[in-house]
Amino acid sequence: MIKVLVVDDEENIRLLYREELEDEGYAVTVAANAKEALEAFRSTPFDMIVLDIKMPDMDGIELLRIIKEENKDIPVVLCSAYGRYKQDFRIWACDAYVVKSADLDELKLTLRQVLSA
Numbered sequence: 001m002i003k004v005l006v007v008d009d010e011e012n013i014r015l016l017y018r019e020e021l022e023d024e025g026y027a028v029t030v031a032a033n034a035k036e037a038l039e040a041f042r043s044t045p046f047d048m049i050v051l052d053i054k055m056p057d058m059d060g061i062e063l064l065r066i067i068k069e070e071n072k073d074i075p076v077v078l079c080s081a082y083g084r085y086k087q088d089f090r091i092w093a094c095d096a097y098v099v100k101s102a103d104l105d106e107l108k109l110t111l112r113q114v115l116s117a
């Protein structure tokens with residue numbers, strides 16, 4: 001099974017992503033903040049990380065930097081409610097960028113593309 005770590009500070013998003021991605025056949029682990037995410041990332045080999053940008057304490061952009069420093073090969077998909085980060089050079093290390101939507105079709109498609117890249 002493909003193991004995905006979902007990092008988002010909003011519980012309803014974690015629940016939604018878990019449910020929808022499990023339906024797609026992924027094994028999903030969720031983390032509510034950067035600290036939980038790093039603990040999970042450092043103890044479990046994931047195939048992919050889905051990362052929210054806007055989080056209290058450490059944001060997803062800083063977390064992306066740390067994750068890629070420790071494992072540059074792990075695919076990271078950044079998610080944000082806003083499109084403006086697409087122009088932000090700090091996200092260039094991510095493998096894909098998805099604007100959040102209630103409809104997860106784009107996210108699911110992106111995960112398949114990133115995994116097959």
Ligand SMILES: [Mg+2]
Nearest residue numbers: 009052054055
């Ligand atoms: Mg957030």
